[in-house]
Amino acid sequence: MKLTSTKQRIAVMALVFLAIAAVCWALGHPIISPETLAAGGLAPMALGETSLIEIKRVIEDQGKAWDEFKKTNDEILKAKADGKSVADLEEKAVKLTERLDKLDEIKSEFDKIMLKLNRPGGGGADAAAELESECKSWNSMLRADFQSKGRPIPAEVSVDQYGEYKSAFFALIRHGDIERLTPEQRKAMSAGSDPDGGYLLPAPTVGRMVKKIYEQSTMRQLATVQTISTDALEGIADNDEADAGWVAETETRDDTGTPQIGKYRIEAHEMYAQPKVTQKLIDDAATDVEAWLSGKVGDKFARLEGAAFWTGDGVGKPRGVAAYPTAATADDTRAWGTFEHINTGTNGDFGTGKVDVLMDLQGAFKDAYLQNAAFVMRREVRTKIRKLKSSNDDRYLWEPSLQAGQPDRLLGYPARIDQFMPALGNGSLSLAFGDFREAYIIVDRIGVRTLRDPYTAKPYVRFYSTKRTGGGAVNFEAVKFVRFGT
Numbered sequence: 001m002k003l004t005s006t007k008q009r010i011a012v013m014a015l016v017f018l019a020i021a022a023v024c025w026a027l028g029h030p031i032i033s034p035e036t037l038a039a040g041g042l043a044p045m046a047l048g049e050t051s052l053i054e055i056k057r058v059i060e061d062q063g064k065a066w067d068e069f070k071k072t073n074d075e076i077l078k079a080k081a082d083g084k085s086v087a088d089l090e091e092k093a094v095k096l097t098e099r100l101d102k103l104d105e106i107k108s109e110f111d112k113i114m115l116k117l118n119r120p121g122g123g124g125a126d127a128a129a130e131l132e133s134e135c136k137s138w139n140s141m142l143r144a145d146f147q148s149k150g151r152p153i154p155a156e157v158s159v160d161q162y163g164e165y166k167s168a169f170f171a172l173i174r175h176g177d178i179e180r181l182t183p184e185q186r187k188a189m190s191a192g193s194d195p196d197g198g199y200l201l202p203a204p205t206v207g208r209m210v211k212k213i214y215e216q217s218t219m220r221q222l223a224t225v226q227t228i229s230t231d232a233l234e235g236i237a238d239n240d241e242a243d244a245g246w247v248a249e250t251e252t253r254d255d256t257g258t259p260q261i262g263k264y265r266i267e268a269h270e271m272y273a274q275p276k277v278t279q280k281l282i283d284d285a286a287t288d289v290e291a292w293l294s295g296k297v298g299d300k301f302a303r304l305e306g307a308a309f310w311t312g313d314g315v316g317k318p319r320g321v322a323a324y325p326t327a328a329t330a331d332d333t334r335a336w337g338t339f340e341h342i343n344t345g346t347n348g349d350f351g352t353g354k355v356d357v358l359m360d361l362q363g364a365f366k367d368a369y370l371q372n373a374a375f376v377m378r379r380e381v382r383t384k385i386r387k388l389k390s391s392n393d394d395r396y397l398w399e400p401s402l403q404a405g406q407p408d409r410l411l412g413y414p415a416r417i418d419q420f421m422p423a424l425g426n427g428s429l430s431l432a433f434g435d436f437r438e439a440y441i442i443v444d445r446i447g448v449r450t451l452r453d454p455y456t457a458k459p460y461v462r463f464y465s466t467k468r469t470g471g472g473a474v475n476f477e478a479v480k481f482v483r484f485g486t
Contacts, residue, residue, distance in 0.1 A: 058106050059107065061103055062100065062107065062402060063400070063402050065096055065099050065100050065103060066100065066400045069093065069100060069386065070396055072092050072093045072096060073386075073387050076089045076090060076093060097386070100386070100400070101379070101383075104400070107401070131159055131163055133288050133291055134166075135157065135159045135162040137288040137291075139156045139157055139162075142154065142157070144284070161188070164185075164188035167185075168184075168185035168186075168188040168189045169189065171185055172185075216302060216306060217302070217309055217310070217420045218416045218417070218418045219306060219321075219418070219420075219436070219440070219442065220309075220442060222374060222416070222436035222437065222440075223309070223439070223440040223471070224438075224441045224442065225441075225442045225443075225444065226441060226442070226443050227443075227444045227445075228268065228443050228444070229445075231267060231268055231445065232265050232267040232268060232443075232470070233265070233266045233443045234265050235263070235264050236262070236263060236264075237262035237336070242256065242258065243257035243258075244256060262336070266318075266441055266471065266472040266474075267443075267470050268444070268445035268446075269316055269317050269318060269469065269470050270467070271301050271466065271468075272465065272466045273300060273301070273463075273464075273465045274462055274464045274465070275293055275296075275297070275463055276457055276460040276462045277289055277293065278459050278461070279460075282461060293463055294448075294463075297448070297450075298448055301448060301465075301467050305318065306418075306420045307320075307420045308320055309440070310323075310420045314472070318442070318469065318471030319471065319473070320471070321339075321436075321440050321473055321479065322421060322422055322429045322432070322481070324338065324339055324473055324476070325337070325338045326338060326340065326341040326483065327340065327341065328340070328341055328342070328483075330364065331364075331366070331477045334476075336476055339473075339476050339480060339481060340364060341429065341480065341482065341483040342357055342360050342364065342480065342483065343357075343483050343485055343486060344357050344482060344483065344484050344485065345357075345486055346485075347425075347426040347427065347484065347486060348424060348425050348428070348485075350388075354388050355388055355389070355391055355397065357482055358385075358388075358397065358410070358482075361480055364480055365434065365477075365480065366477065369434055369438065369478050370435075371435070372435045372438075373413055373433060373434050374407075374414040374434075374435075375410045375413055375415040375416065375432070376416050376417075376421065376432045376436070377415065377416075377418070377421065377430060377431040377432070378417070378418070378419060378421050378422075378423065378424055378430045378431070379417050379419060380424050380430075381424060381430050381431050382415070382417060385398055386398045397410055397411055398410055398415075399412075426484070427483060428484050429483055429484075430484060431482040432479055432480070432481050432482075433479070433480055433482075434478050434479030435478045436478070436479060438475045439473055439474070439476070439479040440471060440473050440474070440479070441471065441472060441474050442470070442471045443469065443470045443471065445468035445469065445470075446466070448466070448467045449466050449467070450463055450465040451463070451464040
């Protein structure tokens with residue numbers, strides 16, 4: 001794995017520093033001294049190279065854990081065949097599974113960072129606005145620090161001055177020796193210097209609230225996403241065919257069947273949130289409260305729509321792909337509007353023919369849909385699939401990704417985790433496979449729009465946010481489910 005762009009290296013370097021800075025802030029030290037920077041060899045070490053080594057280690061550990069898991073599972077199978085106890089081995093397998101899950105989550109987070117950096121603008125379409133927001137937060141923090149020490153409050157730093165200070169600060173971080181800074185960098189450092197010694201940390205490294213990590217859906221990555229200018233997307237469903245037949249030279253020609261067309265309609269439904277905070281908190285908090293609220297609302301909207309894209313009933317919300325009826329009948333005989341499912345033969349689990357179910361699922365598709373097909377499953381389903389082996393060559397079907405930016409694979413196809421799918425249980429549709437881009441359309445009418453209201457609930461400021469989005473299935477042959485039932 002290689003990170004070739006300077007932007008990527010800087011981002012990875014920042015991850016290491018942010019972790020160190022977060023510890024300093026949690027311990028009550030937003031001011032960090034040059035001595036602290038040099039402690040433990042932080043200053044002279046090559047942050048970028050060290051970060052890359054750590055990321056490489058995660059991937060290597062993932063490979064080692066997978067090899068150990070396969071070995072342990074083989075020992076379990078052999079012990080069961082020999083009639084021996086497997087309690088210790090199963091306990092070891094559970095621990096290895098948890099380790100694999102954690103390593104996979106770390107790699108997934110890194111992949112998200114790399115994906116963001118590879119987008120135009122490096123993940124920030126409006127870098128100037130972001131820097132201005134940082135500067136506002138930093139000035140608030142600087143003011144609070146001087147107030148707490150009973151010192152005269154300094155003049156606010158401009159956006160340009162803050163940008164220069166931030167650049168000089170990270171230059172100091174790299175080598176830990178202020179004498180090596182240029183005269184311009186030393187001058188810029190004075191903006192955040194503390195009379196008692198040390199320097200104020202840049203805004204991105206402090207004042208962040210501890211966040212709970214929530215699940216995110218993969219549907220926006222897999223499905224077709226279309227922006228519309230009306231309240232709904234309408235299209236033609238052309239899934240019928242004309243009748244034809246053979247006829248002799250002098251036979252009567254009767255009318256043949258005319259193909260029928262249908263229409264689909266996907267409405268854009270509305271989500272809303274209306275949190276409120278006091279004006280005093282907005283003015284005095286070191287953290288940019290408005291930006292924090294905006295991020296929290298955006299995250300909640302993402303989770304709401306993620307759940308709806310899988311299980312929504314279509315009433316005032318999108319209709320989820322797993323909310324449509326399913327049947328154990330092939331494409332040629334199944335009614336349009338119904339997805340196909342393959343039963344496992346056991347409620348809430350794979351049956352005796354575990355591998356056969358996956359093979360039957362793959363074999364039920366027309367070849368055209370397999371070109372861009374992918375597996376999507378719950379995390380607990382992945383745990384079960386990791387143990388499956390091919391009956392032909394005794395090879396494990398699951399292939400963990402040992403390359404940054406690439407998903408795990410099952411039967412050679414990308415495999416993704418989405419916890420918004422139906423939970424594993426009797427008759428659940430907890431594993432899907434197919435071309436989701438062909439099967440499901442997400443429509444966006446208007447992105448997140450926020451109205452700031454400081455008048456109707458004084459002394460509170462209300463932030464009324466809305467977003468209009470919808471979703472629905474349009475091709476019922478392109479995706480099929482494994483149904484965990486008889």
